[in-house]
Amino acid sequence: MDDKILSIYCLCDDLLKALSHREDPQCQMSDAEIMTTAIIATYCFGGNYAQACRFLQLPQYFPDMLSKSQFNRRLHRLTDRFVQLFQCLSRTWKDLNTESIYVIDSYPIAVCDNYRIRRSRIYQNEQYRGYIPSKRRYFYGLRIHIMITQNGQPVEAFLMPGGVADVDALKVYEFDLPEHSTIYADKAYNEYKTEDLLEELCEITLSPLRKKNSKRAVPGYVAYLQHYYRKRVETAGSLIERTLPKSIHAVTAKGFELKVFLFVLAYSVSFF
Numbered sequence: 001m002d003d004k005i006l007s008i009y010c011l012c013d014d015l016l017k018a019l020s021h022r023e024d025p026q027c028q029m030s031d032a033e034i035m036t037t038a039i040i041a042t043y044c045f046g047g048n049y050a051q052a053c054r055f056l057q058l059p060q061y062f063p064d065m066l067s068k069s070q071f072n073r074r075l076h077r078l079t080d081r082f083v084q085l086f087q088c089l090s091r092t093w094k095d096l097n098t099e100s101i102y103v104i105d106s107y108p109i110a111v112c113d114n115y116r117i118r119r120s121r122i123y124q125n126e127q128y129r130g131y132i133p134s135k136r137r138y139f140y141g142l143r144i145h146i147m148i149t150q151n152g153q154p155v156e157a158f159l160m161p162g163g164v165a166d167v168d169a170l171k172v173y174e175f176d177l178p179e180h181s182t183i184y185a186d187k188a189y190n191e192y193k194t195e196d197l198l199e200e201l202c203e204i205t206l207s208p209l210r211k212k213n214s215k216r217a218v219p220g221y222v223a224y225l226q227h228y229y230r231k232r233v234e235t236a237g238s239l240i241e242r243t244l245p246k247s248i249h250a251v252t253a254k255g256f257e258l259k260v261f262l263f264v265l266a267y268s269v270s271f272f
Contacts, residue, residue: 004043005061008269009036015085028064034074035081037062043266046245047259049075072255079258082265086157089268093153100181101150103233104173104189106166107241108132109159109260111141111248122253123161130162142257144240144264145169147183150229152236153271157264159257167191179203184229187211240267 013032023031041052050068057065066074108130112120117129117140129140139162147156156176160169166188175198177183183198185208192215198204209226210218218226243263250256 001044002060005036005040005056007272008039008043009033011269011272012036012039012085015088016081019081019084021081029062029066029074031074031078031081033062034066034071035078035085037065037071038075038078038082038262039266039269042243042259042262043270046243047248047263048245076254076258079254082258082262086154086261086265086268089153089265089272090155093149093151093155093268093271094177097149097151097153097155099150100178101229102147102155102177102181102183103150103229104145104147104183104185105230105233105237106143106145106160106169107237108139108162109142109144109244109248110139110162111256114138114140122250122256125161127161127163130164142260143169144260145172146233146236146264147173148233148236150232151271152232152239154236154264154268157261159260170194175202175204177202177204181205182207184226184233185209186230190214192216236267240264243267 009032012035016032021031037052037056038049040056041047041049045051049071053065053071056062111122120140123141128142129138130143131138141162142159143162143164145158145160146154148154156174158172160172167190170189170191180203182205185206187209189206189208190211195206198206207222207226210216240263243266248256248259250259
């Protein structure tokens with residue numbers, strides 16, 4: 001545990017120094033310590049900042065821990081730094097992925113139970129009502145759209161309303177990948193126009209599982225590879241969901257989205 005805390009702190013501190021990040025000299029707790037506490041909260045305490053703060057307030061860690069309100073204010077000011085940390089790790093995972101094989105998928109994150117939708121104060125729109133075909137039930141909240149390497153390391157992630165279809169989320173991906181990369185996906189990502197554009201402009205192959213009535217059937221060995229690499233992204237999704245609590249406590253939409261993103265970031269840091 002001590003090694004993990006130390007490695008996360010060093011990673012955050014090195015990033016802030018590389019970005020020439022400036023802090024108020026009167027701050028008792030550094031921004032690197034704030035970032036470390038937030039990541040440890042999602043990594044070990046199910047996103048409970050209060051438990052992480054109490055644990056890390058020990059003399060050998062961060063004895064000058066802030067109060068709950070001060071910590072939250074400082075945390076939200078560092079949102080962009082968390083994104084930059086994720087992007088820095090993403091570049092590392094891309095460099096290590098010499099075979100240039102990637103997989104994309106999405107996972108539902110419910111903000112509340114269906115019977116509490118009318119009382120939800122974080123989101124109040126029908127676009128957040130989504131459907132989970134594998135479980136045959138609806139949910140209300142967001143979807144994490146994620147791209148991982150063949151080893152499970154996330155290289156791109158973003159949040160969309162739960163009602164947005166996976167095929168529509170293809171337009172949001174940056175696809176900042178090396179040429180001749182291959183992206184595997186499930187049947188929900190069948191969109192011929194996007195496939196052609198990626199192949200023509202970026203020399204990237206998007207290879208989703210084909211439906212029975214597809215006009216672009218694939219050979220058997222390609223279908224085998226599609227199913228094989230699909231298991232990788234499903235494993236990554238299950239590992240992220242395992243760290244998620246049954247309900248994510250948040251007061252605002254920004255707070256909820258930050259917590260969800262921190263779970264993806266903590267998963268990425270676990271490979272470090």
